[in-house]
Amino acid sequence: MQLYLPIAELTVNIFLYLGMGAAVGFISGMFGVGGGFLLTPLLIFSGITPAVAVATVTPQIVASSTSAAISYWRRRMIDPKMTLFLLFGGIIGSSLGVVVFRKLRALGQLDLIISLSYVTFLGLIGGLMLREALRALWRARRGRQPRRGGSHHLWISGLPFKVRFRRSKLYVSAIPVIGLGLSIGFLGTVLGIGGGFIMVPALIYLLRMPTNVVIGTSLGYILFTMALATVLHSLATGAVDLLLAILLMIGGVVGAQFGAQLGQAMRGEQLRLLLALLVLGVAIRFLLSLFLKPEDLYSISLMAGFG
Amino acid sequence: MRLLIALLAVLLAVPASAEKLVSALSEDAVEITSNFTGSYITVFGAVTEEEVRGQEYEVAIVVAGPDLPLVVRKKDRVAGLWLNTQSREFFDVPSFYVVHLSENLSVAASQDLLTRYKLDFVNLGFSREASYAPEDEAFARAVVDIKQRQELYAKRGDAVEFLAPNVFRTSFHLPSAIPVGTYHVSVYLFREEQLLAAQVQSLVIEKSGFSDRIASFADQQPLFYGLFTVVVAITTGWLAGLIFRRN
Numbered sequence: 001m002q003l004y005l006p007i008a009e010l011t012v013n014i015f016l017y018l019g020m021g022a023a024v025g026f027i028s029g030m031f032g033v034g035g036g037f038l039l040t041p042l043l044i045f046s047g048i049t050p051a052v053a054v055a056t057v058t059p060q061i062v063a064s065s066t067s068a069a070i071s072y073w074r075r076r077m078i079d080p081k082m083t084l085f086l087l088f089g090g091i092i093g094s095s096l097g098v099v100v101f102r103k104l105r106a107l108g109q110l111d112l113i114i115s116l117s118y119v120t121f122l123g124l125i126g127g128l129m130l131r132e133a134l135r136a137l138w139r140a141r142r143g144r145q146p147r148r149g150g151s152h153h154l155w156i157s158g159l160p161f162k163v164r165f166r167r168s169k170l171y172v173s174a175i176p177v178i179g180l181g182l183s184i185g186f187l188g189t190v191l192g193i194g195g196g197f198i199m200v201p202a203l204i205y206l207l208r209m210p211t212n213v214v215i216g217t218s219l220g221y222i223l224f225t226m227a228l229a230t231v232l233h234s235l236a237t238g239a240v241d242l243l244l245a246i247l248l249m250i251g252g253v254v255g256a257q258f259g260a261q262l263g264q265a266m267r268g269e270q271l272r273l274l275l276a277l278l279v280l281g282v283a284i285r286f287l288l289s290l291f292l293k294p295e296d297l298y299s300i301s302l303m304a305g306f307g
Numbered sequence: 308m309r310l311l312i313a314l315l316a317v318l319l320a321v322p323a324s325a326e327k328l329v330s331a332l333s334e335d336a337v338e339i340t341s342n343f344t345g346s347y348i349t350v351f352g353a354v355t356e357e358e359v360r361g362q363e364y365e366v367a368i369v370v371a372g373p374d375l376p377l378v379v380r381k382k383d384r385v386a387g388l389w390l391n392t393q394s395r396e397f398f399d400v401p402s403f404y405v406v407h408l409s410e411n412l413s414v415a416a417s418q419d420l421l422t423r424y425k426l427d428f429v430n431l432g433f434s435r436e437a438s439y440a441p442e443d444e445a446f447a448r449a450v451v452d453i454k455q456r457q458e459l460y461a462k463r464g465d466a467v468e469f470l471a472p473n474v475f476r477t478s479f480h481l482p483s484a485i486p487v488g489t490y491h492v493s494v495y496l497f498r499e500e501q502l503l504a505a506q507v508q509s510l511v512i513e514k515s516g517f518s519d520r521i522a523s524f525a526d527q528q529p530l531f532y533g534l535f536t537v538v539v540a541i542t543t544g545w546l547a548g549l550i551f552r553r554n
Contacts, residue, residue: 007525011344
């Protein structure tokens with residue numbers, strides 16, 4: 001079945017995008033991540049322009065985070081105060097992001113920056129996750145208990161403006177919390193990702209947050225920053241395609257439910273190892289696109305401010 | 308049926324004066340609705356003259372979309388990476404340009420004729436401009452190449468069919484990714500490369516129905532469009548949570 005997308009201005013097969021949404025939803029449900037880092041590249045690869053892809057993935061991330069966030073909230077696995085502090089940074093970050101996004105698009109370097117950023121961040125995070133997951137597996141095999149809690153990094157515990165986060169049982173400076181929210185809000189808006197795959201490890205390893213509230217808090221943060229990013233993209237870039245978003249959402253929420261069931265049946269270390277490999281895979285795909293000779297050296301786009 | 312009526316209208320409209328060209332389009336507006344997968348537009352033409360001479364007519368028909376400003380970027384290898392390094396701006400690139408020629412023209416037309424009446428891509432405003440500077444020419448050629456791959460530019464010989472020596476017809480394919488705007492359909496009638504008559508008509512291609520409403524909502528009320536999209540997203544996510552929790 002064919003559908004004309006009014007913003008992307010092309011006719012697409014409904015089932016392709018429902019399926020794409022479902023596949024990414026499955027993965028996001030399984031790992032508790034937004035899935036934007038997979039969906040945005042898939043859309044670009046399928047012929048949607050990078051601008052429309054990035055802007056349209058933001059409401060899809062809202063939809064896929066909502067049902068999960070609600071269930072984490074019910075189980076009291078979200079730290080509301082931490083979420084608010086992260087969001088404060090997120091609002092600033094998203095606003096900066098949308099301005100930078102417009103600038104890059106006008107300069108014709110949006111695709112390059114998206115590729116370079118994907119390589120850098122996914123490569124870095126994927127590498128760290130892989131190392132950590134392999135260590136955890138190694139420890140599990142040796143029958144040792146993994147290290148838990150511990151102290152913060154010295155530089156973080158030395159920072160001022162300390163705030164008590166009761167549900168996380170933390171007493172840390174607000175600076176790294178707001179800074180984290182800001183950076184991920186910025187990246188998410190420019191790259192079309194929720195940033196859960198950066199947020200979750202950052203909360204665990206940087207802030208030493210207890211793992212039971214990490215995913216819920218990250219989801220709550222992503223839900224609100226991506227909702228904001230959707231509105232900002234509509235205002236600043238006009239590239240949010242509602243119909244494409246709806247297709248991706250429907251596929252996504254259904255896929256996420258099945259993914260979540262499988263995810264609960266798997267062990268944490270195995271999940272993290274798989275996610276690390278997935279993240280690294282996407283990074284390598286982007287790396288290749290930067291180094292391999294493109295099929296066509298030329299590309300055309302409407303001059304900024306038209307269409 | 309619609310085509311037949313249009314054809315009849317053309318035939319009836321032909322007055323009995325010398326060497327006159329009358330043409331008609333099967334529709335004067337194409338609406339892009341949410342199930343738009345491309346369309347066809349048929350152009351009919353008829354010629355009258357006092358006495359039919361031995362030589363046959365030559366016909367060229369051009370469908371041209373609105374001119375838009377484009378940026379063309381070229382990638383080069385910099386430190387192993389393929390980056391956009393050079394760019395050129397062209398301010399008047401037709402968004403759509405398809406030429407249909409009758410068989411006799413496609414076989415034997417001189418380059419001079421093709422160039423003069425823009426029945427080729429080399430003499431479009433932006434190509435001509437670029438041809439003065441060799442380093443720009445490649446950029447203009449790239450535009451034509453890319454547009455041809457997108458089926459937005461094409462030149463087809465033997466595409467105009469003569470139903471009678473003085474009645475002809477051709478059908479243009481409008482791909483699903485066709486840009487919206489006001490198009491011009493030009494019909495040229497030649498004999499031995501001499502222009503006898505020409506006619507230009509406009510054709511409107513517009514978004515319509517649901518897809519038009521979404522596009523204008525996004526364009527005119529971006530804040531509410533964004534908020535609405537968020538509400539749709541949250542509702543979808545929330546509903547899905549409800550449905551799957553019960554199961």
